[in-house]
Amino acid sequence: MIRAIVVDDEKLVRKGFISIIEWSAFGIEIIGEAGDGRAALELIREKKPELLITDITMPGMSGFELIELARVILPNIKSVVLTCHHEFDYVHEALRLGAIDYIVKTLIEMDNIEPIIQRIVDRIRWENEHRRSEPTVQSEGFQSALVLVPEVVTEAGTIVSLPPSVQGEFIELECGYRMLPLSYLKSEAQLEREAKIRLTEGFRTVHVTGLVGQQLEDLRSVLTERLPDYLFYLSESDKAYIQVPYTEMGKMQKADERIPELEQYWQQLKWAFFHVEWERFTQEIERVRPSSRSITDFAEYMTAAWLARFGWLEENHWLFMNTKQYRIWKEWRSWFREASMIIQTRTEQLEISKEVVLSLVKAIRFVYERLGNGITQEEVALHVNMSRSYFSQCFKKFVGESFGDFLRNQRIEDAKRLLGRSDYGVYEIASMVGFEDEKYFSRVFREKVGLLPTEYRANSRKTV
Structure with a gap:
């Protein structure tokens, strides 16, 4: 039996349509009905029908949207549209989205509806038989894979339609991508045309080739671990359709062991002031290819530790509001260039030399690393080879x-973090952040925060 659901916002029409046809005579079982698209999607998830019969014009979610979302949940579901005579032009759009037939509601009569239902049943059976006769991943292995890479912002249940030249169900990867192994491919050019038309809403389409002999689990692992970073550095990765040879990903080496070394250099900020250092900064990243997560983390560090801390974002907040939109290195490279220009402009406004600014950056990093120790201004000035008085003057200006x-x-900021995230006693936290006397620590904390440390801890845990 073909399991089907009927969707129409007009209850009388829906009930009448269901009752006028002897469905079992055609091998169809109506397993549910819905009055709108949202309820229909719940039915589809719960009962997994093979056939969706839906009205086109409904409040909230149109039949077009329902057909596409249904294929996200069940890629092989078949759709038939119900339409009125004045909506006939809409049928072409439904057929383009994958509907296999249509029924004109105003022309439904017993003598004409049965041939239509039989035609629909014959089409479904033919497609099912045709699909069973094709090579499958399990029986024949696979040659390539279609991978959908979500754009920066995608809603849950983003519309995805399979192109007509491929069949199957997408496999969710841990990195958030969707993979469809392909056991054969009639035409790369045809797939590219279809993918650009049908799959670009919220996704980029990557065709990974050269997979003969690869095991499915190995493929899942490699795509999850390496494809995101491969695409991150690919010069054409902002295109809607990309072809990637599997062997190219295999050449990628993990850069994890180089990250601490790279970050030490990045944090010196020399790249923000000197052209030679900028070239070194970008070329080293492009050669080593640290993970996209490492680049994003450093950008967030830059924003929090430098640009925001010193009030440099007030006139340039546009650059830092939507960093999640950057998905490839080419875009991040521009971001870092803009950040370097902001730093240089701010330095000129302060009338401090680049060399002095870099010394102050070094001093601040030195302080961050030793907050829990009894650090003094003299010690910090000595560390950066500046006199105490000149260091004090430049530091305050900077x-x-x-x-x-x-x-x-x-x-105090360190203490707030420890009070909110640990169970250390107040006296322990005072010592950890460099205060020798607990009472003095509590007094300074209250002056700065407006609460005693114990009160701050109690309030912070209420909000968790």
Whole structure:
């Protein structure tokens, strides 16, 4: 039996349509009905029908949208549209989206509906038999795979339609991609045309080739681990359709062991001031190819530790509001270039030399690393080879507050983090952030935060 559901927002029409046909005589079982698209999707998820019969014009979600979303859930589901005579032009759109037939509601009579239902049943059976006769992943292996890469912002249940030249069900990968192994492919050019038309809404389409002899689980693992970063550095990865040879991904080496070394250099910020260092910064990234996550983490560090901390974002907030939109290195490279220009402009406004700014950056990083110790301004000035008085003058101009205030504020921020995320006692946290006296720590904390450490901890845990 072909399991089917009927969807129409007009209850009388829906009930009448279901009752006028002897469905069992055609090998069809009506397993459910719905009055709108949302309810229909729930039915589809729950009962997994083979046939969807739907009205086109419905409130909330149209029949077109329902057909496409149904194929996200069940790629092999067949659809038939119900239409009125004045909606006939819509039928062409439904057929383009994969509907196999249509029924004109105003012309339904017993003597004409039965041939239509039989035609629909014959079409479904023919397609099912044709699909069973094709090579399958399990029996014949696969030659390539279609991978859908979501764009930066995608809603749950993003519409995805299979192109007509391929069949199967997508496999979810841990990286958020969807993979469809292909046991054979009639035409690469045809797939590219179809993919550009049918799969680009919210996704980029990647055709991974050269998979003969690969095991499915190995493929899943390699695509999950390597494809995101391969695409991240690919110069054409912003295109809607990309072909990727599997062997190219196999050449990629993990850069994890180089990340700490790279980050130490990145954080010096020399690349933001000097052309030679900028070239080194970008070329080293493109040669080593650290993960996209490492690049994103460093950009967030830049924003939090430098650009936002010193008020440099006020006139340039547009650059930092939507960093999640950057999905490839080419875009991030532009981001870092813009960030370097902001840093240089700010440096010129402060009338401090690049060399002094880099020394102050080094000093601040030194403070961050030793907040829990009894660090002094003299010690920091010595570390960056500056006199105490000149260091004090430049530091206040650069940071906007004296070294002593900066040090206390950083210690209080560290204490807030520990109070919210750990179970250490207040006296332990005071010592950990560099205060020798618990009472003095509590007094300074209250002056800065407006609450005692115990009160702050209680409030922070209420909001978790």
